[in-house]
Amino acid sequence: MRFGISTRLFLAILATSALTVLLVSGATRWNFERGFLGYLNELAVERMDTVLPRLTQAYAQHRDWAFLGEPSRPWYKLLRPGPDEPLPPGGLDEALPPDLTGALSRLGLLDDRQRWVAGYRSIDMTMQHRAVVVDGRTVGWLVLAPFQSVADGGDQRFAIGQWRTTLVAALVAVLLAGLIAWWVSHRLLAPVKQIAAATHQLTRGQHDVRVPVHGSDEVAQLGRDFNRMAQTLARNEEARRAFMADVSHELRTPLAVLRGELEALEDGIRPLNQAAVSSLQGEVRQLGKLVDDLYDLALSDVGALTYHMEPVDLVDLVGRTSTTHARSFETAGLQFTLKLPDSAAAVEADPARLQQLFDNLLSNSRLYTETPGQVTLALSAAPGSWQIEVQDSPPGLPIEQLAQLFERFFRGENSRNRATGGAGLGLAIARNIVAAHGGQIEARPSPLGGVSIRVKLPRLETAS
Template sequence: MRIFPKLLLILLLTSAMVLSLLYALMQWSFDRGMLNYVNQRQLQSMQLLSDNLANFYQEKGSWDDLVASSLQRPPPPRRGNRPSAHRPNQHRPSQQRDNDSRGNGPLEPGITRFGSREFGKRDVGQREFELRPPPPRLRINRTDIDYWPMLLALSAQGLHYPEDAGKQMDNRSAGSRNELRVTLLSQDKQRLIGRFKDNYNSKTILLNGDIIGYIALPPSKALTDEFDIAFVAENNQSIAVIIAGVFVLIFIITLPLSRHFVLPITKLKKAVVKLNRGELQTRLQVVGRDELATLARNFNDLAATLEQNEDSRKRWLADISHELRTPLAIVKGEIEAMEDGIRPLNKAGLQSLSEEVAHLQKLINDLNELTNAEIGALRYQKSTLDLTLLVSQSVERHQTILDKGGLLVNAAFTDQPLMVWADETRLHQLLDNVFANCLKYTDAPGKVFVTLTRNKQKAEIIIEDSAPAVPESALAKLFEHLYRVESSRNRKTGGSGLGLALCKNIVYAHQGSIEAFSSKQGGLGIKITLPLN
């Protein structure tokens, strides 16, 4: 599978998981909030009972009579055998006759019958008291809250219970009936009537601003009202539709976004294929500063390096061919001259041939040594040594030959030893090549300046000579293979052009650096930096 469908699939799956989790959390949060709302709504529906209980407490001064009456209350009326006073227009004749025989005939004006009791605004030995009916918008839900036992206890104390309240409590659908029971608590939350647990929701009963008790209800654990269930289902459906719309929107956004991210990778893949075919001029357009842009820049650097190496290889082969062709042509010409009798076959002729063969052998040895250094085959036997002592010994060894060439040597070394981890033989070879370069290209009489100093944790060797100078454009090319400043490739005025290239490889093998600069003495300066041990 390609990276584009992989990326698209990963983004879509991640989005689907996040949206599913979001939907579940929203549904859980809404259901929990809905349950809290239902519980609070049930408590608010107890306001009428709270007011009646407050009036009862104001009349009696305590809950004792209510508690005692609740212990002796008749069983709560069931749907189907509710007291006839609640349905005065639905009595059957047989029931009417039974009521008349029991003394339950027509009521006097102002009298209300509740169960088998008759009470109202007549004197029952106590002060008149009337239960207020619920307001029109706050009807008591008999099926939601079962507080009949408490109302029966109130009626047992001779309190007036409105005739239409029973209808209001009974006119509910049987399917939404709940078996909740109201609990009466004292002001210190001690149970008086009903059951009580710590997780019950409670509502205060206030009298003149003081708490005289609590009405407690068990919390609902699930929705039972048909309207609430339908509302929650509709809300969940709306959330699901919104989540689905968001997922579609994410898909629409993710599709072009994935293509945008994959496009640089596709271009890089095509560029690598071209580079593999040998098209070293291939480059990528770099846009931005992200990781893909960095990768594109690195690819361009790699392509440029490969192209440069290919050019160097071609130039290297051409230079080697030229360097080998010249001495071979001379040797061949002298031998043919001797064969033709143009030159006598004597000791002088053989000496000339020997010099050309020696030059050819030295060139081949230099090429072999340089190649070994570049491929890592050149062996180094490193040890801790004093660089100050090594440089001073090298200057003394070259003092005589430099004096014969008309060059005066001035050396300045630091007094303290500079210990380095290096191969002594290779460092002598390094200095030999630099001094040989000074001897070949410096005009006599001239000067050579050698300094050795310490710069923090590095040792610096600087070798400068006098005129002639090297052009600024040629300084960076001095360490390339077979490069020489003069274009005539005169073997008498210069070497093969491999000395400084070999010096660079030796310095790099010691984790150092080497650079060429224009000397203040009018010639060339070479700066060698090596890390101290």
């Protein structure tokens, strides 16, 4: 039989409380009996001290102990004060201490040779004893047999009453502990059960499930973390579906064009000439670039994109990249401006990946900038880093869309769309490359009216 966590917690708290009560009760009883027996023996010693003067006086009167064997039972008379005996300053209470314990019945008398004379028989000189001295000579010994347990004394009923009281208190304590354990197990674990139930729903794909959160303790923090996790999973699921839809769309478009071109060639509608082959190669290149971008993006997402770090001069790299793109800007009817510092700009980087980064940034501006327009690439120094900024002219993007610019397959509405642009993967790849180099990338409105992409890469400190 398997118990739930509430039942197990309840039983654990109840068992711990019950064990604690039993240990405390046992220790209390043991300590009570030890202390109570000591108290009984102290009372008995006081009683013995009040009897000793009478024994001394009786021996001085009779000159031996033979009178104790008379039928009149003089031994028991000696244990109590006589009517003519003067009382001590404390009165009758001091002369006759309470004997509810039965201490008098445990007093015995030995003669000067330590032979039993009267009273309690099971006595010896190892017990509490007092010498009976007459005329400077020890004529006998008054011996007290100690109490070995509470049951030996007249106060057994008192001890039983104490034990019963302790038992009742223990039962009440266990009952209260059970009630508290039940309350704690249900009150404390109720939100945990809610989180467990919500987790089962989450595993079944219900990403909209949330748990109520109350308070600020660890359980409440767990609930908040669960809600954030569910929200993140919901966003990831939406992104996955959007990604699959975008990939399908991006792959379908060039494949549809290729299929149409091939069918036209097959039916003889279009002649097989250089123009037809060039058109087919263009669609294949676009499809190949999309596949390559998806592959690079997948590798960069999981950190598997290889990087070979070495000192790189950004002035030289940016200059060579700009030269490569200058002709394409001119062909697109765009004015391209390059601004470089006079001195070297050293960074620790993979030159091939930085080349890919700059290619993506410049290609993005060339594809989305309307003609006639202008694009500016500037390299400048910033505190602790080198800053590369690409600015273009209209069209721009609304402020709220700039933060989405680095998401995969994102393309702004209206003019910045697929009609003029690519698949929307270049800036997502650029973001991952910058992150792998310990840098930062951000998008903001351009002073030229379009979009400005700013990249910061850590400087490489060289020895002077």
